[in-house]
Amino acid sequence: MIKTLYKIFKVGTITESLTPEQNDNFEYVGDCCKKIIDGKFNGSLSIRQIDAGSCNGCELEIHALNNSFYNIERFGIHFVASPRHADLLMVTGPVSRNMESALITTYNATPNPKIVLAIGDCGACGGVFGCSYACAGAISNVIPVDGIINGCPPTPMNLLQGILKLLQDK
Amino acid sequence: MTDNNKIHIQFLKLLNAETGFGVDYSLPKLNVISILNLPSKFWQTATSISAKLAYRFVGIWAQDLNETIELNIMLELQGVFLLLRTSIDIYTPEIASVTPYFPAANRLERHTHDMFGVIFTNHPDERRWTRHMAWHKDQFPLRKNFIFNLNSVNTTLPDNVYPFTKVHGEGVYEIPVGPVHAGIIEPGHFRFSVAGENIIHLEERLGYLHKGVEKLAEGCDIKQLIKISGRVSGDSTVAYTWATCNALENASNLKISDRALHIRAIMCERERIANHIGDFASICNDVAYTFGYYQLMRLKELWLRLNKQIFGHRLMMDCIQPGGVCVDLSTQHCQDMQEQITKFRCELAELYPIFETNYGFNNRLQTTGVLSYEQALSLGVLGYVGRASGCKFDLRHDACYPPYSTLQPINIPVFQTGDVLARLRVRAQEILVSFDLIEQLINTLPTGCILEQWINHKKIIEGIGLIEGWRGEILVFVRVNDNGLIERYFPRDPSWFSWPALEMLIHDNIVPDFPVCNKSINGSYSAVDL
Numbered sequence: 001m002i003k004t005l006y007k008i009f010k011v012g013t014i015t016e017s018l019t020p021e022q023n024d025n026f027e028y029v030g031d032c033c034k035k036i037i038d039g040k041f042n043g044s045l046s047i048r049q050i051d052a053g054s055c056n057g058c059e060l061e062i063h064a065l066n067n068s069f070y071n072i073e074r075f076g077i078h079f080v081a082s083p084r085h086a087d088l089l090m091v092t093g094p095v096s097r098n099m100e101s102a103l104i105t106t107y108n109a110t111p112n113p114k115i116v117l118a119i120g121d122c123g124a125c126g127g128v129f130g131c132s133y134a135c136a137g138a139i140s141n142v143i144p145v146d147g148i149i150n151g152c153p154p155t156p157m158n159l160l161q162g163i164l165k166l167l168q169d170k
Numbered sequence: 171m172t173d174n175n176k177i178h179i180q181f182l183k184l185l186n187a188e189t190g191f192g193v194d195y196s197l198p199k200l201n202v203i204s205i206l207n208l209p210s211k212f213w214q215t216a217t218s219i220s221a222k223l224a225y226r227f228v229g230i231w232a233q234d235l236n237e238t239i240e241l242n243i244m245l246e247l248q249g250v251f252l253l254l255r256t257s258i259d260i261y262t263p264e265i266a267s268v269t270p271y272f273p274a275a276n277r278l279e280r281h282t283h284d285m286f287g288v289i290f291t292n293h294p295d296e297r298r299w300t301r302h303m304a305w306h307k308d309q310f311p312l313r314k315n316f317i318f319n320l321n322s323v324n325t326t327l328p329d330n331v332y333p334f335t336k337v338h339g340e341g342v343y344e345i346p347v348g349p350v351h352a353g354i355i356e357p358g359h360f361r362f363s364v365a366g367e368n369i370i371h372l373e374e375r376l377g378y379l380h381k382g383v384e385k386l387a388e389g390c391d392i393k394q395l396i397k398i399s400g401r402v403s404g405d406s407t408v409a410y411t412w413a414t415c416n417a418l419e420n421a422s423n424l425k426i427s428d429r430a431l432h433i434r435a436i437m438c439e440r441e442r443i444a445n446h447i448g449d450f451a452s453i454c455n456d457v458a459y460t461f462g463y464y465q466l467m468r469l470k471e472l473w474l475r476l477n478k479q480i481f482g483h484r485l486m487m488d489c490i491q492p493g494g495v496c497v498d499l500s501t502q503h504c505q506d507m508q509e510q511i512t513k514f515r516c517e518l519a520e521l522y523p524i525f526e527t528n529y530g531f532n533n534r535l536q537t538t539g540v541l542s543y544e545q546a547l548s549l550g551v552l553g554y555v556g557r558a559s560g561c562k563f564d565l566r567h568d569a570c571y572p573p574y575s576t577l578q579p580i581n582i583p584v585f586q587t588g589d590v591l592a593r594l595r596v597r598a599q600e601i602l603v604s605f606d607l608i609e610q611l612i613n614t615l616p617t618g619c620i621l622e623q624w625i626n627h628k629k630i631i632e633g634i635g636l637i638e639g640w641r642g643e644i645l646v647f648v649r650v651n652d653n654g655l656i657e658r659y660f661p662r663d664p665s666w667f668s669w670p671a672l673e674m675l676i677h678d679n680i681v682p683d684f685p686v687c688n689k690s691i692n693g694s695y696s697a698v699d700l
Binding site for chain 2: 056058067081083102106132135142
């Protein structure tokens with residue numbers, strides 16, 4: 001146990017610190033998010049992530065938002081296990097035809113008002129996969145979409161900036 | 171007769187004795203792999219003999235050659251590969267199933283049926299696999315006459331009629347899970363049959379991520395193919411682009427520089443380490459060991475940040491091209507990687523003993539999700555899943571390819587217990603082995619150019635690529651037509667074999683241990699749904 005505590009103590013707080021206002025500073029962007037979330041969502045924004053056909057690249061980067069560097073929960077943003085608990089759906093694509101119905105069901109299971117964010121180039125426009133017998137392409141071809149975060153995959157920074165932009169627009 | 175064929179001589183002798191076919195022992199070659207062309211009536215005999223001689227099943231795939239469908243089976247014995255080939259008529263596409271001899275072929279044959287309409291007689295499971303409701307059972311997407319851009323305006327129906335195996339008995343109940351799961355993970359459906367707390371049967375239903383990768387690749391040029399290959403499975407983007415380039419380079423006899431090979435291997439090892447650390451962290455998370463989770467996720471993030479700095483992309487996507495790589499390493503880059511490895515060694519030297527001595531953590535992992543050696547062998551399980559159950563095979567060791575063949579022999583960690591802990595230990599050890607490999611690769615980094623020009627051959631060429639990705643051996647087959655466009659692209663992920671292993675090892679475990687068992691396997695959904 002002493003070793004565990006020693007290691008925790010030695011690593012210290014690595015969460016990125018506040019530097020002058022910049023759009024590429026994670027904490028600054030996060031703080032902007034937090035102000036809106038405090039005002040509009042009573043301090044907490046619940047996200048349900050849905051993989052509707054992604055290659056798993058986007059999922060890796062969404063995961064990274066929870067590591068100690070980004071620690072997205074400090075801005076009141078957290079990932080929930082059920083669409084019934086969600087304010088925002090983060091959907092990665094392209095929407096495969098085999099996931100089409102599951103995506104619609106999940107969308108319908110999310111209480112109103114709900115926001116949908118299409119993640120990654122594939123979610124935005126179908127990416128390299130496009131529309132075919134197997135893919136329905138962009139998320140917006142299947143459910144209404146409120147915002148897009150481009151990138152293949154988008155970095156954690158891109159993701160947070162995208163969330164902020166969406167919250168500001170809403 | 172070349173040396174490579176020597177190993178197959180017993181197989182060929184037995185085949186000649188049983189069939190009277192009279193195979194010439196000097197087999198033709200595809201790249202360095204011997205090919206045996208067979209009439210389809212000997213297909214079953216050939217596979218049953220190879221199974222008796224303990225060949226490993228590597229993969230089965232088909233291609234539509236207009237009037238005929240060509241079937242390929244890849245086998246391996248002592249690190250030497252053998253390709254069996256046969257053709258069947260496209261109007262009566264029937265052939266004997268090899269699943270009775272190689273259980274590993276089960277889902278790949280069902281996939282081949284759904285995509286080509288090949289009927290595998292005597293297949294123990296005649297249900298569809300990749301096909302859900304997106305196309306009709308009489309349509310076969312990988313036939314040449316199938317239209318790729320079949321845009322349907324109607325919403326595809328959910329596959330509610332798939333006939334799952336029913337388990338009967340007093341008190342047995344079903345838990346259906348997915349395709350949308352509770353975490354940030356890929357979609358798939360799991361049907362648990364449970365008595366009390368113990369899982370007595372698990373059935374997987376995948377295919378939700380079917381994006382038509384194989385069909386999409388048809389007609390693409392080389393550049394587009396590389397882009398697609400990097401997105402077969404985003405977590406293995408380096409391994410897939412390398413394997414695909416490897417297949418293309420083998421097909422066209424394009425020799426690439428040693429420097430490019432070294433850089434490819436450095437990227438591949440970096441990808442291995444990133445994923446091993448990340449999954450190690452997730453396993454900690456699945457048994458509520460948050461200390462381990464946050465420490466390891468911290469290390470993974472640092473690792474990815476250096477990727478971004480050196481290769482311009484956190485996951486190193488699109489850095490490998492046919493003919494070499496498009497990112498060169500400076501002395502500063504090498505120094506940065508070296509320093510990071512030194513730092514990580516110290517970090518892990520502190521962390522590993524903490525994990526090893528944490529009773530609660532080890533207690534959850536020991537004897538959980540046991541895959542026996544016999545089970546692993548029969549399913550042909552690869553990578554860390556195999557190595558945790560005593561199946562040692564690693565391409566970098568057993569069928570070594572450059573640049574690994576220029577390095578010191580690789581130390582492959584192997585465990586026998588086959589539980590979650592063993593799989594974790596294999597990965598913990600592999601991280602350290604990969605540190606050594608990267609150091610060796612940096613220290614022996616040759617000078618020279620990094621990208622050779624890709625030449626269009628103006629004739630039909632075929633090639634096979636084999637690369638040890640972090641999940642295990644990745645096989646890629648490509649066929650390029652005389653215009654330099656792709657005719658057939660087939661990537662086979664090691665997850666084809668580890669998914670069935672999950673169904674076996676979960677038996678008699680409690681439902682709350684499923685996430686950790688699943689994570690310890692971490693099969694790719696995207697790379698098997700294709």
